[in-house]
Amino acid sequence: MGIRNILRVLLPIMVVAACSAGCCMKCLKVKDVPATGPAAQIQVGDVLFKAAVLSNGIPVDIAVKDYCPDGDGVNEIAVPSSQSGGGTGGAGPTYASIDFPQTAFGDGPRKVTMTACHHNRLELRAYDRYGALVATAAHPGPQHVSKALTLTGGRISRIDIIGAEIGIDEVCYRK
Numbered sequence: 106m107g108i109r110n111i112l113r114v115l116l117p118i119m120v121v122a123a124c125s126a127g128c129c130m131k132c133l134k135v136k137d138v139p140a141t142g143p144a145a146q147i148q149v150g151d152v153l154f155k156a157a158v159l160s161n162g163i164p165v166d167i168a169v170k171d172y173c174p175d176g177d178g179v180n181e182i183a184v185p186s187s188q189s190g191g192g193t194g195g196a197g198p199t200y201a202s203i204d205f206p207q208t209a210f211g212d213g214p215r216k217v218t219m220t221a222c223h224h225n226r227l228e229l230r231a232y233d234r235y236g237a238l239v240a241t242a243a244h245p246g247p248q249h250v251s252k253a254l255t256l257t258g259g260r261i262s263r264i265d266i267i268g269a270e271i272g273i274d275e276v277c278y279r280k
Contacts, residue, residue: 132277151209157187157201173222173272181272200265212260214278224270234262
């Protein structure tokens with residue numbers, strides 16, 4: 106099958122910190138990430154975005170492009186499909202995900218807010234580093250409108266992205 110594309114975005118990315126009462130949320134602004142071609146994973150700062158993997162082992166590549174809403178001139182991380190998952194350790198299909206590597210985040214952020222839009226549906230499931238579910242959120246609609254979804258309740262090391270035709274605008278986190 107060959108080597109799949111893995112992009113590491115090392116350009117100066119807009120990371121904004123919003124602080125109050127000693128607690129800072131750091132935000133990755135995807136609009137400031139240059140457009141990329143399709144890839145199995147994209148790294149923005151210390152955060153890793155991974156494509157869904159089908160049951161045959163082929164990833165459903167993600168990309169940075171103007172996606173949702175299409176034609177607004179703003180780049181998002183495009184997740185075309187992430188509708189079946191549950192595989193672990195490389196076996197079976199997996200959902201697209203946002204990973205917070207232990208080397209950069211320890212046990213993971215305490216709070217994550219993702220702003221995203223979809224043309225079909227969007228649900229998030231957050232897990233700690235041991236694989237325990239710690240939080241869920243669903244985009245309330247309507248389609249084609251960006252909404253902020255917040256996950257709290259434990260240390261988050263991975264967020265599964267479930268749905269289709271999703272554009273991720275921003276990911277904010279508090280360590």
